[in-house]
Amino acid sequence: MTDLADRRDAETAVYQPAEDSGLLADAAIADMKRDSVELALEVGTGSGYVADRVAEETGARVLGSDVNPHACAQARERGVEAVRADLVTPFRDGVFDAVLFNPPYLPTDPEVERDDWMEVALSGGEDGLAVVEPFLDAVGRVLTPEGVVYLLVSSLADVDEVVERAAARGFSAVALRDESFPFETLTVLKLVR
Secondary structure, eight states, rough: OOHHHHHHHHHSSSOOOHHHHHHHHHHHHHTTTTTTOEEEEEEEEETTTHHHHEEEEEEEEEEEEEOOOHHHHHHTTTTOOOEETTTTSSOOOOOEEEEEEEOOOOOTTTTTOOOSSSHHHHHHOTTSTTHHHHHHHHHHHHEEEEEEEEEEEEEGGGGGHHHHHTTTTTTTEEEEEEEOOOEEEEEEEEEEO
């Protein structure tokens, strides 16, 4: 039986919904309602908030994946089918109509990084793109031929650079929504092939 202290520790190890989560969910939901999306994947699902909202508001089946076992457990408590995974590694080729991802994007100095789950959820490496790069390399494999990617990008990690890197992998990008904050602008990109 898990005691209260263990439960609190697990909750602080999982990224909780914030402005970026809401922006990604809102943009994906609005766009997915226009398209026929039956099966979607949220990479880095965290608490499962985005996957749960998207499933509820679009009728799509939305799976969640996260490298953090505490996040998978919390997403499952929310009712999300969650799998512990590094990005899209365990999934079959060509199965998802849509993949959503709010990657760790905060630029961080590797010399001051902590070794905990919250750091994994937030740190995008020195340029903020350390997780975006391998995601872009892998995500095309799991998409259906008409599949789309909804990717949240911060101005701290250079949106134009992400668009260029996506283009190098055969994706064109459209900005669906932007939201500005005092320290950054968040953009939801829709990537299509």
